[in-house]
Every structure is written in structure tokens, then in C-alpha cells.
Amino acid sequence: MYHISDCKKYTKCPHYFVNETEAPKGAFQPYVRLDEEITAIAAQKLGVQECFLGQKGDAPTKALEALNTYEWLVKARFEYKNLRIKVPFLHKNEDSWDIYFLFAGLYPHADDLQFYCDTIWVLENLGIQLENYYVIHLNAQYVRGKEIDPDALFIISSYFYNHKNNPTLPVKETICEKMEDLTGLLKRMEETNRYTLSQPVRTSKCTIRQKCKYYEQCFPEEMEEPANSILTLISSQYKYAMKNEGRLYLRDTDIHHLEGFRQQYSQIMADRQNGLFVDRMALRSWLSDIHYPIAFLDFEWERFAIPPYEGMHPYDVLPFEYSLHVLHEDGTITQEVYLSIHDDRKDMAEHLIRDIPEDGTIIAYNAEGAEKLRLQELADTFPEYRAKLLNMRDRLEDLQIPFMTGTVYNTAMKGQWSLKCIMGFLDEKGYRDLDIRQGMEAVFQWRHLDHSEDDQDLEKIVRDLKEYCQMDSYAMIVVYQWLEKLAQMHPFEEENQKIL
Numbered sequence: 001m002y003h004i005s006d007c008k009k010y011t012k013c014p015h016y017f018v019n020e021t022e023a024p025k026g027a028f029q030p031y032v033r034l035d036e037e038i039t040a041i042a043a044q045k046l047g048v049q050e051c052f053l054g055q056k057g058d059a060p061t062k063a064l065e066a067l068n069t070y071e072w073l074v075k076a077r078f079e080y081k082n083l084r085i086k087v088p089f090l091h092k093n094e095d096s097w098d099i100y101f102l103f104a105g106l107y108p109h110a111d112d113l114q115f116y117c118d119t120i121w122v123l124e125n126l127g128i129q130l131e132n133y134y135v136i137h138l139n140a141q142y143v144r145g146k147e148i149d150p151d152a153l154f155i156i157s158s159y160f161y162n163h164k165n166n167p168t169l170p171v172k173e174t175i176c177e178k179m180e181d182l183t184g185l186l187k188r189m190e191e192t193n194r195y196t197l198s199q200p201v202r203t204s205k206c207t208i209r210q211k212c213k214y215y216e217q218c219f220p221e222e223m224e225e226p227a228n229s230i231l232t233l234i235s236s237q238y239k240y241a242m243k244n245e246g247r248l249y250l251r252d253t254d255i256h257h258l259e260g261f262r263q264q265y266s267q268i269m270a271d272r273q274n275g276l277f278v279d280r281m282a283l284r285s286w287l288s289d290i291h292y293p294i295a296f297l298d299f300e301w302e303r304f305a306i307p308p309y310e311g312m313h314p315y316d317v318l319p320f321e322y323s324l325h326v327l328h329e330d331g332t333i334t335q336e337v338y339l340s341i342h343d344d345r346k347d348m349a350e351h352l353i354r355d356i357p358e359d360g361t362i363i364a365y366n367a368e369g370a371e372k373l374r375l376q377e378l379a380d381t382f383p384e385y386r387a388k389l390l391n392m393r394d395r396l397e398d399l400q401i402p403f404m405t406g407t408v409y410n411t412a413m414k415g416q417w418s419l420k421c422i423m424g425f426l427d428e429k430g431y432r433d434l435d436i437r438q439g440m441e442a443v444f445q446w447r448h449l450d451h452s453e454d455d456q457d458l459e460k461i462v463r464d465l466k467e468y469c470q471m472d473s474y475a476m477i478v479v480y481q482w483l484e485k486l487a488q489m490h491p492f493e494e495e496n497q498k499i500l
């Protein structure tokens with residue numbers, strides 16, 4: 001038996017489908033937190049009272065029988081040709097039914113219609129007459145009061161939204177236009193297994209948005225590539241073609257096949273110069289804007305689909321931790337870490353104001369996409385601290401700028417410039433011995449803090465979270481001091497600075 005998620009996996013890539021089928025099933029960890037029972041709140045918005053409530057494992061006949069008895073069916077399970085679906089809401093409309101899809105986001109777009117189309121395909125093939133199609137979704141303008149207001153939290157739409165988030169495409173017509181017969185797809189899925197698969201072929205689906213989690217498994221030979229391999233060339237659409245021509249290293253790049261990005265130039269130069277390229281003038285210019293005391297700041301945060309606290313919108317962010325290292329002109333370093341379990345944003349803002357020096361530069365990694373936003377949000381939420389928080393925001397400098405602009409490249413970076421990647425060759429030990437090593441892992445662990453009742457468990461999570469966040473702000477000091485050293489280095493010394 002298959003679910004729509006299986007169809008989506010197969011459509012993405014048969015290898016992906018087989019890998020997922022064989023992978024051990026762990027607890028699903030969503031990237032966005034959905035603590036509240038979203039179906040129950042949406043049911044209040046729709047005015048559902050008496051209903052048939054479907055359950056996991058229901059026999060496929062159960063929901064069909066319920067169609068004869070109930071006005072509302074919620075989470076009803078249906079099956080056709082071995083494809084099992086869960087329908088959020090069905091409402092009787094004289095001799096037919098209205099369907100309400102539940103979308104746990106802000107604007108349902110028509111760019112991924114497979115879930116909608118496959119659902120309708122099953123229902124139609126079971127002979128269920130459908131009249132109106134709606135999507136019920138979260139309202140971006142909603143601001144939570146003391147309690148959740150289901151009526152204001154959701155919007156019922158009979159349109160999908162366009163890229164400007166205006167409702168333009170009618171749900172029913174759009175689905176009917178795109179719907180396909182799934183018989184062939186389901187048959188191919190049944191016939192596909194590890195033994196019928198041919199060798200994986202690299203396509204844009206392997207790297208679109210982010211690298212597929214099975215990439216290393218599918219293309220193990222790429223893991224053996226040297227650090228200066230041409231395959232590390234950033235944003236290059238011709239790198240595989242160049243490799244096939246026998247251009248194995250960055251220094252062999254065919255300049256006619258370059259897109260012309262500065263990072264590509266610095267990569268090629270680094271490979272021609274013993275592994276390191278530094279645009280010293282540009283680096284010195286960037287460093288000249290940085291002043292002591294230098295505060296290195298890193299936030300951790302959680303994003304909630306349904307606002308858990310008063311004053312929050314759907315999908316607002318709740319910062320729960322920050323780590324701060326301050327480097328003083330005399331070389332001394334001080335450090336602070338702040339961790340909360342619930343909504344302590346006001347206390348966090350007060351601590352930040354106390355902990356961060358009133359003068360000097362504040363450095364963060366990806367400051368534009370994270371720390372600047374967090375400080376702006378805190379300033380908007382607590383007008384009494386607005387001026388001080390905005391002052392901090394305005395003093396922020398982004399440590400990834402020298403890497404993003406191709407000012408510095410070391411072939412050990414292998415085409416990446418994340419803090420962990422750079423730290424990996426500057427201080428091997430860095431993140432290696434930590435129990436938490438990734439931002440999302442920190443978020444998943446933090447979610448246990450208000451649920452676990454085991455004190456030892458809690459102590460360990462708190463310790464791990466602090467160690468991880470502290471490592472992020474400490475790693476920034478290591479990278480910053482390396483950049484300072486590179487800026488001061490004589491070109492001859494640079495020549496001799498082998499890959500670290």
C-alpha cells in the first residue's frame with residue numbers, strides 16, 4: 001500500500017523512492033513546530049460538530065460507510081488501487097461533498113499540486129461526487145491574544161495564491177486541469193526495487209534547493225575527489241563537462257566555461273597559488289570597519305506555525321538562546337551564554353543589553369539572514385528597548401562577507417563557506433567532540449526541554465545546547481583572527497602558507 005508521499009518521492013526520483021522505502025523509520029522531526037492539534041483548531045473554524053473522525057489503520061471501507069451517516073468526515077482514510085489517502089475535511093452538500101484541504105502554511109501556491117490532484121483522483125475513482133474545493137490555511141495577519149482565536153487564525157480560500165501572494169487561481173479548476181491518471185505511476189512504483197534500478201544519474205533534482213540526502217550514497221566517487229577538484233567550482237554549470245574533458249583541478253578550468261563569479265576567480269587563483277588566495281586590499285578594507293571591543297554573537301531560535309504566545313503571528317520566530325564572546329583590544333576574551341525554555345524574550349533582550357558592550361563592532365555569521373532579523377524582531381516587540389537593540393543591529397558585520405565575495409579562498413573549503421567548514425580546517429577539534437553539531441539538531445533537542453521529566457536528561461540537553469552555541473561564537477573568533485593574520489601576511493609568507 002502506498003501514500004501520496006510515496007508518489008511524490010517516486011516522481012522526484014526512483015532511487016530516492018527506494019532509498020526512503022528501505023531507510024529505518026525514525027520519529028519525524030518537522031522543521032517548523034506544530035504543537036497545537038491544527039486539525040482540531042481548523043475544525044472549530046469550519047464549525048464541525050458531529051463528525052466521523054478517521055484513525056490511522058482504519059479499514060478502507062470505514063470512511064466509505066461513514067459517507068452514508070455523517071455530515072462531516074475528518075481525517076477520513078480512503079483507498080483506491082493500493083493508494084491510501086487521508087482527507088482533512090469532507091462536508092456534505094446535498095447529494096455531493098465539499099472538500100477542504102488543510103494547508104499548515106500562510107499562502108497555498110499552485111506549484112506543488114500533487115497532493116491535491118492525487119487526493120481528488122482517489123475520491124473520484126471511488127465514485128464520491130465533489131462539488132466545491134477549498135483550502136483552509138493560516139492567516140499571516142493574525143496576532144495571538146491570550147487564547148487562540150480559530151476564526152481569525154484561519155482563512156478559507158477557494159483560490160491558490162500567486163507569487164505575490166494574491167489569490168488568483170481557482171482551486172477546483174486548477175486541480176482538474178493538472179490531474180493525471182495514477183495507474184501507470186502506481187504500477188511502476190510496484191515494479192521498482194533495488195534490483196530493478198539502473199545506476200543513478202545526476203540531475204538537477206540531486207542538488208536543487210539543497211543537496212539530496214542520498215547524494216553521497218548515489219555518487220560515492222565524488223567523496224574521493226581532492227580538495228582542489230574542479231567539481232568544487234562554485235555555481236558552475238560546466239564543471240562536470242570540464243571534468244569529462246580531463247580538466248581535473250580548479251587550475252585547469254576552461255575560462256570560456258566560467259560564469260565569471262568572483263568566488264570562481266579566487267578558487268582558481270587559490271589552486272594556482274599553493275591552495276590559498278587572499279585579496280589583501282579588499283580584506284584590509286573590510287577589517288578596517290571593525291573596532292574593539294568585538295562582540296561575536298550567535299542566536300538559536302525556533303519557528304512556530306501556530307503562535308504559542310501572546311503577540312505572535314503564525315510562523316513567528318522565538319529566539320531561545322544566544323552565545324556571546326567578546327574580544328578586547330588587549331587580547332582578553334569574555335563569554336556569556338543565555339538559554340531559556342519558554343518565552344523569555346524580554347529577559348533575553350535585557351541580558352543582551354547588559355552583556356554586549358556599548359561600543360565596538362558586533363560580528364555574526366550570516367548576520368543579514370539571522371542576527372539582524374532577530375534584533376529587529378526583539379526591537380519591534382519591546383519598544384522600551386528599541387533604540388538599544390537597533391543600535392546593536394546597526395553595528396553588526398557579517399563574517400561570511402570575505403568568503404562570499406571571493407576575498408579569501410582556501411582549497412580546503414571545497415567550494416563551501418559555512419562556519420563549520422572553515423572551522424574544520426582551522427581547528428579540527430572544534431565541533432568534532434560535541435554531541436550537538438548542527439543548528440537544527442539544537443532545535444530538536446531544545447524541543448525536549450519542556451517535555452522531558454528526567455532531570456539528568458534535561459541537564460545534559462542544557463549542557464549540550466550551551467556547548468554548541470558557544471562553539472559557534474568561539475569559531476567566529478578563530479576565523480576572525482585567521483583573517484587578521486592573512487591581512488597582515490607578506491605575499492611571500494602567503495605563498496608558503498600551505499593548506500592548513
Ligand code: SF4
Binds near residue numbers: 012015016019213218
Ligand atoms: S542523489 Fe539524485 S539520484 Fe540519488 S536519490 Fe537523490 S535525487 Fe535520486
